[in-house]
Amino acid sequence: MIKPLAVLNKSINQQVIVELKGKRGYRGILDGYDPHMNLVLKNAEETHENQVVRKLETTIVRGDNVIYISP
Amino acid sequence: MIKPLAVLNKSINQQVIVELKGKRGYRGILDGYDPHMNLVLKNAEETHENQVVRKLETTIVRGDNVIYISP
Amino acid sequence: MIKPLAVLNKSINQQVIVELKGKRGYRGILDGYDPHMNLVLKNAEETHENQVVRKLETTIVRGDNVIYISP
Amino acid sequence: MIKPLAVLNKSINQQVIVELKGKRGYRGILDGYDPHMNLVLKNAEETHENQVVRKLETTIVRGDNVIYISP
Amino acid sequence: MIKPLAVLNKSINQQVIVELKGKRGYRGILDGYDPHMNLVLKNAEETHENQVVRKLETTIVRGDNVIYISP
Amino acid sequence: MIKPLAVLNKSINQQVIVELKGKRGYRGILDGYDPHMNLVLKNAEETHENQVVRKLETTIVRGDNVIYISP
Amino acid sequence: MIKPLAVLNKSINQQVIVELKGKRGYRGILDGYDPHMNLVLKNAEETHENQVVRKLETTIVRGDNVIYISP
Structure with missing residues (x-):
């Protein structure tokens, strides 16, 4: 059992895929996050x-548009 | 009587079906969750x-898009 | 006068009809709930x-999609 | 001056009209409510x-779909 | 400088116009309100x-559908 | 560095442009606000x-419809 | 690892791109922000x-419409 934020924490400095509402997506290096799932992506x-x-x-991607984050 | 989060807890390491808004769904092994129903799925x-x-x-699937989770 | 959550409490182990946004509905045995009206349904x-x-x-049906619950 | 919840309180056991988002409405006897304007209607x-x-x-009608309640 | 709720307070027993989302509006005598801008209108x-x-x-008009209230 | 609410505070008694969701806008003298960005406009x-x-x-313009406010 | 708000803080007095829901965007000098990601932009x-x-x-751009902010 692992908490969702702990998965984000383990993914720092790694490539993640972020899918947002409205068919929009991001790929980049996860540089930070907060408890609302606001994300900082690099490159x-x-x-x-x-x-x-x-x-x-x-x-900075705002968390409330996120559908999923995949390390 | 069982609380919704207790059902999630019993479903850890088991296959779940997750239905989201917008006709999107996920099937996978439940690896984690938090009180907002944010989920960690494997495979x-x-x-x-x-x-x-x-x-x-x-x-990591964000909880506020979830319609239902079925173990 | 009865609180909405008390009606849910009295409906445990009984058949309920749940109507969600988006023309979706559920019929099943109410097995649990929480204060957000997240529900556990069986069968x-x-x-x-x-x-x-x-x-x-x-x-597990997420409460924020619920329009009405009818025991 | 009267608070909205006090109007609900005075309407217990009386016929109310409830209008929801999405052209949906309810008419029934108000049997209960809570501070989120979740309502219990009979008949x-x-x-x-x-x-x-x-x-x-x-x-049980979930409060966050309510547009107006009219005793 | 006047707070929005103070304007509501000064408008008690006066005619107000309320515009809601979805092209819906109300005209009536403001009989009450609460901090969520839930309103009680008469006539x-x-x-x-x-x-x-x-x-x-x-x-009772639920505050979260309100666009503007005009005394 | 200036906080958004401090900009509102400096704009009291001045003309502001407010853009809302749904192509709706307001121009008027800012007479008040609260921390939710509910606004009081005159003229x-x-x-x-x-x-x-x-x-x-x-x-009174409800803050949660606001896209931007421009002094 | 850097928190999203810390990235905003480092971007004060710098050019940022802000993308909002509804195909709307802003380019300007970041002059302020608050924890809700409400932003003050100049020029x-x-x-x-x-x-x-x-x-x-x-x-003043309201934070809850923001999709991303890019310094």
Whole structure:
């Protein structure tokens, strides 16, 4: 048994996939998070329906749009 | 009488089906949860209208999109 | 005068009808609940526009999708 | 000056009309409520665009779908 | 400088216009409120796109649908 | 560095533009606010897609519909 | 590991890109924030589908519409 935030903690400095509402997604290195699942990603790619639409050096993704986070 | 979180607790290490808003679903081994019903799934399959669309070794599913969880 | 949660409490081990947002419904034996109206149903049938679409031995229904619960 | 919950309290055992989001409504005897405006109705009729679609002996209506309650 | 709830307080026993999400509105005498902006209106008219569709002697309008309240 | 509520505080008695969800906007003199960003506007004009649709002497705008406020 | 709010703090007086729900975006100098991710932007440009639609000297953007903030 592992808490969801503990999985985030173990994923720091690793590549994660983040899927948001509205067909939007991010791939990047997890650099931080808080208990609301707000995330800091580094070297992130934003995807829309699996197409890369943007590259972002650092980005804060708000947790309440998140559907899943996959390390 | 059993509390919803106690059902989750009894389902740790077992296969669960999770149905989310927006016709999205997950099947996988329940590896963790928290009081917001955020879930950790292992060996998960993501489904869309009952078609498998993705396989995810580990995934954190945010609780506020959940409609039901079925052990 | 009776509190909503007291009605749930009196309905434990009885058949209830649960209507959710999005034309989805459940019929089953109420096995548990919590103050957020998260529910545990046993021997549940999921309905969509009054058609049975699935049978679920045990299911946790998240309270924030509930429109009404009827014992 | 009267608080909204005090109006509910005065309406116990009286006929109320409840209008929900999504064109759904209820008419019934108010049997209980809580501070979230979750309601217990007895001898309720569910209406959809002013047509009676269902009769429910007892029903718990979740407060966060309520638009107005009229004694 | 005046707090929003203080404006409501000064409007007790006066005619107010309440605009809700979904093109719905109310005109009536403000008889009460609480900190969530749940309102009690007397002699209220419900409007839909500026047409009067219903008259309600007393009505509790749930605050979370409110867009604006105008004394 | 300035907190958002401090910007509101400095804008009291000044003209502000408020943009809400659903293409609705307000222009008026900021007369008050609270920590939820509920606002009191005086001599307000309501706009819909930049057309003035209504004039309101005093209006309480509920904070949770606000997209931005611009002094 | 860095907390999301710490990234905001480090971005004070720097150019940020803010993406909101509903295809709306802002570019501007971050002048402030609070724990809800309400933001104060200076010399902001509002964009809609990447077209500049408005310039705003100072603007308070409400946090609950934010999808991501990128320094």
